[in-house]
Every structure is written in structure tokens, then in C-alpha cells.
Amino acid sequence: MEYVQGRVATLHDLADPVPGAPVERAAVVVPMAERDCLGDAADRVLRTLERLDPERVVIPLRAPAGRVGPVREWLATYDFRSELVWCDGPRLNDLLSDAGLDGDRGKGRDVWLAIGRAAASEFVVVHDADTTTYDESFVRRLLFPLGRGYEFSKGYYARVEDDRLYGRLFRLFYAPLVRTLLNAHPEPFLRYLDAFRYALAGEFAATAATARRIRVPRTWGLEVGTLGDTFDVVGFAGTAQVDLGRYEHDHRGVGGSSGLSTMSRSVGETLLRSVVDHGVDVDFDTLTQRYRTTAERLIDQYELDAGFNGFGFDREHERDQVSRYAEAVAAPRGPDDRLPAWEHAPLAPGAVADATAADIADAVSDAPGAASPPEAGE
Incomplete structure (x- = not known):
């Protein structure tokens, strides 16, 4: 246990804190690939979010059409306001292509699509769905510095398991x-990149204004790419890193x-x-x-x-x-294919919502023997 401060404000887990935080003004983004859906770890995450009751939960889903209906039904079993963004729908892909944003698909692209929707809330929290040790302190800890005037917070933890x-x-x-x-x-x-104790952690939170100003790499460069733009947007003074305690995932x-x-x-x-x-x-x-x-x-x-x-x-x-x-x-090598900051994007988040809603409706209606369950959260 230590309490050393570095170049960015560092919040330590000294007393297993579950601090007060503006959860009710936050959208939580939980990207899911097909392997995450309906799994025990994802269920733990979503059950915890039920208890936290954020303003809403945005789920960017990367999966084939046949999985969309079951995932929508699954999300409807949780008691929170949610929005499903199917990242592989044909209308959405056409929309992105028409806007000149066609290109590689990956976790970064999924999170970017979700941030466009989530930034309608005052704060945005992003974290993975495969965390087996997830508890309600994660969101509260990430949001705590934002409620105290900081604009970006990054999670960190020791990746130690099985000795x-x-x-x-x-x-x-x-x-x-x-x-x-x-x-x-x-x-x-x-010096900024070196200041983070676990720079590749997928857990971060930002004010909506900051989230809208960050460009996002399309694939696995998401975490480091986010830090690159955050330095320009908020710098050392607006950044905090937060100890999330014990953390295990796949x-x-x-x-x-x-x-x-x-x-x-x-x-x-x-x-x-x-x-x-x-x-x-x-x-x-x-x-x-x-x-x-x-x-x-x-x-x-x-x-x-x-x-x-x-x-x-x-x-x-x-x-x-x-x-x-x-x-x-x-x-x-090659061109810079980062997705633009939403404040400069050539399309509106509402267009993404319309396209993905139509894609989801088609996927559900085309599924063999599919009914039409209500949208999650309604």
C-alpha cells in the first residue's frame, strides 16, 4: 500500500472506498463482442449497474445478426434504461461509408459509436464486460474526480492472479x-504517457465535453489513442488516475x-x-x-x-x-484512420441511433420464429 502522487492526480485504494459520485448524471458504455453476451461476467456487470442506476447504459454490440434478438431480450431483463447499438448492421455500415468513415472494425470503432450516443449525458464511463471481480465501486471511483472538477479519469490496477x-x-x-x-x-x-500506472486499462471516464473532443482508433489502439488526444484536450491538470482495487478478467x-x-x-x-x-x-x-x-x-x-x-x-x-x-x-505506416472527434464528425449521433434501430428491428424480424420484444429499458 502506498500513497505517492505523480505527474497526474492519483487516487489510491487505501480504505476500500466507495465514494459518492454523480452516477445519476452518467452514461455507462459497456462494449460487448459475441463472446461476452449472456455470459456470467457480463451478467455480473449488468446486475451491478442495476443497483447503481446510472442515467443510462449504452451497449455497443459486435455480433452477427442472429445474436441481436437474444441480446435485446437479455438486456430487457435488467432494470435500467439501456440503448443497444448494433455495430455490424447494414444500414449503419452504409451510413458510415457515405460519411467517408468506412474502414476497419474493432473495439475502438464500437466504443466511438457508443460515445456519440452516451455523450448526451453529462459524464461518460467506459469499461469492459468481462470483469469477473466487478463491483459498484468501479463506476463511483472513476466518476469521483469528475465530480470534483477533473475532466478525465483513468482506471488502474495490479494484474496479479494465481500467484x-x-x-x-x-x-x-x-x-x-x-x-x-x-x-x-x-x-x-x-511524460504524460509515462504517468499512467496501467495505461492499457479499458476503464476510463470523461466529461461529455471531453469525450466529444477525442479521436478514437478503430481497433486495439483504443486505450493509448485516447490518452494521446486527452493530453491535448485536458493535459496534466485535468487528468486523474484511480485505483480500482482487485481486478480480474479473461x-x-x-x-x-x-x-x-x-x-x-x-x-x-x-x-x-x-x-x-x-x-x-x-x-x-x-x-x-x-x-x-x-x-x-x-x-x-x-x-x-x-x-x-x-x-x-x-x-x-x-x-x-x-x-x-x-x-x-x-x-x-499508411494513412491515419482514427475516427474523428464527435464534435467534428460528418454525421450526427442521432443518425447512428436511427440506423442501428432500423438494423436491430430487421435482424429481430428476420430471425426464425422471432417475436418482437420491447426495447430494453422500456
């Missing part, structure tokens, strides 16, 4: 890469299309593009080797920490991950 250190993409990729860049370029922007493998290696490429592209955009002159010819040197030093420290706590630690596995992540350390 092992997790959080591998942060520990072995993001942290050593940012530290390497900061050692060569002590710029305010890099773990990903290193390989595969949705594994950590694939995620590292998206995170690295977004991170390094943001660094270059902020005027940092990166020596990409030497960056990969410098990153590996920093990561090796961190592995030594993690091994020492694990041994101190009696945890298992596979040094060779950690080094192998660093070797895989090193492939993502490269100059940004």
Missing part, C-alpha cells in the same frame, strides 16, 4: 517502449488473430503515430534495439519482484514475448 504477474502487453511492450522514448526525448507528451494468448502479438501491432502503430504527431523526432533505426534493452532490464526487475512475493516467473517466456512485440516497434 503470477499478468498485464503482459503493458509491462513488456507499452511501458518499456514509452520509457525508451522518454529517455531520449524528455517531452511533456511522453487472459489472451500471445499468438493468434486476437492475441497479444496482434494487439501489440495496433497499440504500437497508434502510440508511435501519436508520438510523431506531437513533434517527437524518433530515431526508428535504433528504437527496436533500445526498446529490447529497456524491456530486458524490466524483466530483471519483474523477476526480482515475483521472487520476493513467492510467485512463479518464466523468464524465457517473458523474453520471447519481448521478441514478438519488438516486431511492432516501427515507424507508422
Whole structure:
């Protein structure tokens, strides 16, 4: 337990706090992929939100048409005002294409669509649906600094489970890469990126005004891309980070299309593009080797920490991950396909609502033997 303050205001879990917060003025965004729907972890999250009773809950859903009806019926069993945004509907995709926003689909795109709707509330909270240790303190803690004049808050926690250190993409990729860049370029922007204790956490909250001013990467670069724009919008003074305490959710493998290696490429592209955009002159010819040197030093420290706590630690596995992540350390390539801040978007959130409502109605009516249950929350 510690209480050290850093470059951004840091709220510590010193007494298991469940602080008062403006929950009734907040929209909570809970992105869901098909694997999350109707699961035990998601049910725990939604049952907790029932007790919290925020202004509304926005669910951006990435799933095939056949899952839309069951998910809508499932959401109708919870006692809160909710809005389902089906992110794969044909009308919605046509709307985005007509607005020049066609492109890759992923978690970032889903969250961006939901933020457009959620920012009608005064505050916006975003968090994942697969948290097995979720409780009502999470939303309250994230919102607490916003009720005290801050404009953005980021969750953090120790990824420790089963006597092992997790959080591998942060520990072995993001942290050593940012530290390497900061050692060569002590710029305010890099100091900001380095200030966060778990920068890749999916949990954050913002005032609606801030949320509408942030560009969003389409895929796994969501978390770091959000920080890049938040620095410009609110800076150190408007930012807080909040200890969410014990936190457990699903773990990903290193390989595969949705594994950590694939995620590292998206995170690295977004991170390094943001660094270059902020005027940092990166020596990409030497960056990969410098990153590996920093990561090796961190592995030594993690091994020492694990041994101190009696945890298992596979040094060779950690080094192998660093070797895989090193492939993502490269100059940004191709066009910047971040989605625009909603205050500058070429379409209105209401158009998204109309398109997705029509898509959902079609998906439900086209399902074999489908009835027409009421919209969730009605």
C-alpha cells in the first residue's frame, strides 16, 4: 500500500472506498463482442449497474445478426434504461461509408459509436464486460474526480492472479517502449504517457465535453489513442488516475488473430503515430534495439519482484514475448484512420441511433420464429 502522487492526480485504494459520485448524471458504455453476451461476467456487470442506476447504459454490440434478438431480450431483463447499438448492421455500415468513415472494425470503432450516443449525458464511463471481480465501486471511483472538477479519469490496477504477474502487453511492450522514448526525448507528451500506472486499462471516464473532443482508433489502439488526444484536450491538470482495487478478467494468448502479438501491432502503430504527431523526432533505426534493452532490464526487475512475493516467473517466456512485440516497434505506416472527434464528425449521433434501430428491428424480424420484444429499458 502506498500513497505517492505523480505527474497526474492519483487516487489510491487505501480504505476500500466507495465514494459518492454523480452516477445519476452518467452514461455507462459497456462494449460487448459475441463472446461476452449472456455470459456470467457480463451478467455480473449488468446486475451491478442495476443497483447503481446510472442515467443510462449504452451497449455497443459486435455480433452477427442472429445474436441481436437474444441480446435485446437479455438486456430487457435488467432494470435500467439501456440503448443497444448494433455495430455490424447494414444500414449503419452504409451510413458510415457515405460519411467517408468506412474502414476497419474493432473495439475502438464500437466504443466511438457508443460515445456519440452516451455523450448526451453529462459524464461518460467506459469499461469492459468481462470483469469477473466487478463491483459498484468501479463506476463511483472513476466518476469521483469528475465530480470534483477533473475532466478525465483513468482506471488502474495490479494484474496479479494465481500467484503470477499478468498485464503482459503493458509491462513488456507499452511501458518499456514509452520509457525508451522518454529517455531520449524528455517531452511533456511522453511524460504524460509515462504517468499512467496501467495505461492499457479499458476503464476510463470523461466529461461529455471531453469525450466529444477525442479521436478514437478503430481497433486495439483504443486505450493509448485516447490518452494521446486527452493530453491535448485536458493535459496534466485535468487528468486523474484511480485505483480500482482487485481486478480480474479473461487472459489472451500471445499468438493468434486476437492475441497479444496482434494487439501489440495496433497499440504500437497508434502510440508511435501519436508520438510523431506531437513533434517527437524518433530515431526508428535504433528504437527496436533500445526498446529490447529497456524491456530486458524490466524483466530483471519483474523477476526480482515475483521472487520476493513467492510467485512463479518464466523468464524465457517473458523474453520471447519481448521478441514478438519488438516486431511492432516501427515507424507508422499508411494513412491515419482514427475516427474523428464527435464534435467534428460528418454525421450526427442521432443518425447512428436511427440506423442501428432500423438494423436491430430487421435482424429481430428476420430471425426464425422471432417475436418482437420491447426495447430494453422500456
